[in-house]
Amino acid sequence: MLDNLSDRLGKIAKTLRGQARLSEDNIKEALREVRMALLEADVALPVVKSFMADIKEKAVGQEVIGSLTPGQAFIGVVNKALTDLMGKENSSLNLSAVPPAVVLMAGLQGAGKTTTVGKLARLLKNDHKKKVLVVSADVYRPAAIEQLRLLAEQVEVDFFPSHEGEQPVSIARNALDYAKKHFYDVLMVDTAGRLAIDEAMMAEIKTIHTAINPVETLFVVDAMQGQDAVNTAQAFNEALPLTGVVLTKMDGDARGGAALSVRHVTGKPIKFIGIGEKINGLEPFYPDRLASRILGMGDVLSLIEDVQKGIDEKTAQQMAKKLHKGKGFDLNDFKAQIQQMRNMGGLESIMAKLPGDMGQMAQKVPEGTAEKAMSRVEAIINSMTPKERTNPLLLKASRKRRIAIGAGVSVQEVNKMLKQFEQSQKMVKSLAKGGMGKLMRMAKGMKGMMPQ
Numbered sequence: 001m002l003d004n005l006s007d008r009l010g011k012i013a014k015t016l017r018g019q020a021r022l023s024e025d026n027i028k029e030a031l032r033e034v035r036m037a038l039l040e041a042d043v044a045l046p047v048v049k050s051f052m053a054d055i056k057e058k059a060v061g062q063e064v065i066g067s068l069t070p071g072q073a074f075i076g077v078v079n080k081a082l083t084d085l086m087g088k089e090n091s092s093l094n095l096s097a098v099p100p101a102v103v104l105m106a107g108l109q110g111a112g113k114t115t116t117v118g119k120l121a122r123l124l125k126n127d128h129k130k131k132v133l134v135v136s137a138d139v140y141r142p143a144a145i146e147q148l149r150l151l152a153e154q155v156e157v158d159f160f161p162s163h164e165g166e167q168p169v170s171i172a173r174n175a176l177d178y179a180k181k182h183f184y185d186v187l188m189v190d191t192a193g194r195l196a197i198d199e200a201m202m203a204e205i206k207t208i209h210t211a212i213n214p215v216e217t218l219f220v221v222d223a224m225q226g227q228d229a230v231n232t233a234q235a236f237n238e239a240l241p242l243t244g245v246v247l248t249k250m251d252g253d254a255r256g257g258a259a260l261s262v263r264h265v266t267g268k269p270i271k272f273i274g275i276g277e278k279i280n281g282l283e284p285f286y287p288d289r290l291a292s293r294i295l296g297m298g299d300v301l302s303l304i305e306d307v308q309k310g311i312d313e314k315t316a317q318q319m320a321k322k323l324h325k326g327k328g329f330d331l332n333d334f335k336a337q338i339q340q341m342r343n344m345g346g347l348e349s350i351m352a353k354l355p356g357d358m359g360q361m362a363q364k365v366p367e368g369t370a371e372k373a374m375s376r377v378e379a380i381i382n383s384m385t386p387k388e389r390t391n392p393l394l395l396k397a398s399r400k401r402r403i404a405i406g407a408g409v410s411v412q413e414v415n416k417m418l419k420q421f422e423q424s425q426k427m428v429k430s431l432a433k434g435g436m437g438k439l440m441r442m443a444k445g446m447k448g449m450m451p452q
Contacts (some may be wrong), residue, residue, distance in 0.1 A: 024056070024060050027056075027059055027060070027074060030074055031052060031055065034055065034078065035048060035052055038051065038257075038260070041257045041260065042257030042258075043257040043260045043261050044230050044257070044261040044264070044265060046264075046265075047260065047261045047264045047265065050264065051081060051260075054081045054084070054085075055077055055078060055081045058077045058080065058081060059074060079291050079292065082260070082287075082290075082291035082294060083287045083288045083291045084287075085260055085264060085287075086259065086260060086263050086285075086287035086290060086291065087263045087269045087270060088287060088288075089286070089287065089288070090284055090285060090286045090287075091244060091269035091270075091271055091285075092271070092284065093216055093244075093271065094215055094216060095124075095128075095130070095185070095186060095215065095216075096215075097215040099180075099183065099184065099185050099186075100133070100176070100179040100180060100184045100185060100186055100187040101185065101186050101187070101215045101216070102176065102186075102189065102212050102213065102215060102216075103120070103187070103188045103189070103214060103215070103216045103217075103218065104189050104191065104205075104208065104209060104212065104214035104216070104217045105117055105188065105189065105190050105191060105218055106191055106205055106217065106218070106219050106220070106236060106240060106242075107193055107219055107220035107221060107236075108193050108221075108222075108232060109141065109192075109193035110193065110222065111193065111220050111221055111222040111248055112222065112249060112274060113190060113191075113193055113220040114136070114138070114144060114147050114151070115151070115248075115274075115277070116220050116246055116248060116272075116274055116282065117148060117151070117188050118134075118148070118151030118152065118154065118155055118279060119274065119279055119280070119282035120188065120272065120282060121134050121151075121152065121155055121186075121188055122157070122279055122280065122282075124185075125156070125157050130185040130186045131158075131183070131184050131185045131186070132157040132158070132184065132185065132187075132188065133157070133158045133159075133160055133175065133178070133179045133182075133186070133187050133188070134148060134151075134152050134157060134158070134160070134187075134188045134189075134190065135148075135160040135162060135171060135172070135175035135187070135188070135189055135190065136148040136149075136162055136190045137162065137168040137169075137171045137172050137189055137190065137191050137192065137208060138168075138190060138191060138192040138193070139162070139163075139164045139165070139166060139167075139168060139171070139192070140192050141192065141193070144190075144192070145161075145162055145163070145164070148190055149161075151279070155279060158184070160174075160178055160179075162175075168191070168192065168204055169204075169207050169211050172189050172208045172211055172212045173211050173212065175187060175189065176212050187212075189208070189212065189214070191204075191205050191208060192204070202239045202240075205239075205240065206239065206240065209240060209241075216243045216244065217240055217241060217242050217243050217244075218242070218243065218245070218246050218271065219236050219237070219240075219242050219244070219245050219246070220246045220248060221233050221245060221246070221247060221248070221258065221262070222249050223248060223249050223250050223258045223259060223273075224249045225258065229247075229258040229262065230257075230258055230261045230262050230265050230266075233245060233265065233266050233268075234265050234266055237266045237268060242266065242268045243268065244268055244269050244270070244271035245262055245263075245266065245268055245269070245270045245271065246270075246271060246272045246273070246274065246282075247259055247262070247272075247273045247285070248273075248274035249274060250273045250275050259273075259290065263287075269285075270285040270287075271284070271285055272284060273285050273290075329424065329428040330389060330390045330391070330392065331381050331384065331388075331389040331390070331392055331421060332381075332390065333428075334377075334381065334421050334424055335378060335381045335389075338374050338377060338378060341374065376407070376413065377417050377420070379408065379409070380403060380404075380407045380409060380413070380414055380417050381417075382406075383402075383403045383404075383406030383407040384403055388403075392421065395414075395418065397411075400414045400415070
């Protein structure tokens with residue numbers, strides 16, 4: 001989403017050269033580029049003005065020390081200013097109330113509110129070990145209640161039934177009463193969205209808010225709306241005591257100004273960002289990490305957290321023992337690697353969090369391409385016999401033809417997959433021998449692993 005902003009800000013560092021101190025004169029052109037980048041990203045004009053004044057104040061007089069270049073020193077100032085603009089630090093959910101802690105979800109129709117309820121319920125259940133109940137008070141949109149029921153079933157949390165003929169306030173009250181009697185930690189209430197802000201909608205959600213007194217009132221907004229998203233957030237903030245914002249569709253093809261504007265305009269923290277349609281596509285929002293990604297520095301901390309959540313320790317230990325005994329890395333292990341990548345959000349998500357060229361390369365891959373490529377690899381491996389998976393040297397021409405037919409791909413694709421497997425084999429051998437430096441050099445050269 002923020003590709004264009006990242007590209008423009010990345011070029012700024014190269015324009016500042018040979019200065020021992022940043023001054024108003026030598027950063028003039030760089031400031032103009034920053035301003036243009038923000039306006040092109042659809043950042044709200046008052047936010048741009050405030051941000052530019054902040055950068056200028058922090059940059060002028062800054063000494064270029066050590067091995068830094070003037071461009072790097074300036075980018076350091078921009079990085080800090082971006083972090084401050086988006087809220088300085090992560091703001092987590094406040095669930096310290098007497099159970100059940102009620103979370104009310106508000107937003108316009110089409111922003112991804114119901115899907116976000118499912119994603120957040122999953123996160124609370126898996127990461128915070130909470131007993132969660134979800135309910136839909138959306139009696140207007142066809143199949144809204146059924147959609148939430150299916151999502152609750154998918155993430156394995158409890159669903160409180162509601163019906164189209166009921167009053168939304170009654171639904172919310174009944175769900176709260178049920179949650180209290182059955183000792184739930186969290187009650188999540190999904191409310192009706194509209195195609196535009198209207199008085200009836202606002203009156204209804206105010207009544208629900210008064211009836212259930214939520215500890216968290218989250219506004220779900222589509223980041224692809226740009227400036228409109230900020231205006232909508234401001235209108236909701238004036239009508240409801242919002243406690244935070246969830247930005248959805250942060251992986252979409254838009255300019256991303258909402259991410260930089262919404263905190264400044266509403267005064268409310270961005271608590272989560274939604275990425276993709278997958279049920280695990282919701283991340284806590286860290287301003288410093290997004291600022292680093294915007295400036296091409298990657299988001300290694302989030303990547304480490306993804307690895308910790310996604311890696312199956314038992315599988316990893318089994319593979320470590322196998323390698324220690326001198327047994328090779330086979331196609332069963334390669335398939336297990338793909339599953340681990342999925343658990344970490346997919347190849348695109350992993351690559352996007354890497355700094356430098358690797359992260360930029362991920363931005364150029366069309367959405368879903370990597371997932372399709374991984375599915376093809378799995379289909380090819382599934383078409384092999386157990387003996388072929390453990391001993392890929394058996395795979396001669398006739399076997400490859402049989403496998404290609406079984407997987408519904410060409411023989412060329414089977415050969416390509418085997419080449420990727422060989423590259424992974426070499427990397428695993430280097431890691432087993434402790435050759436981390438060699439491994440990193442190989443990783444940089446593995447651009448062929450990314451789908452063309």
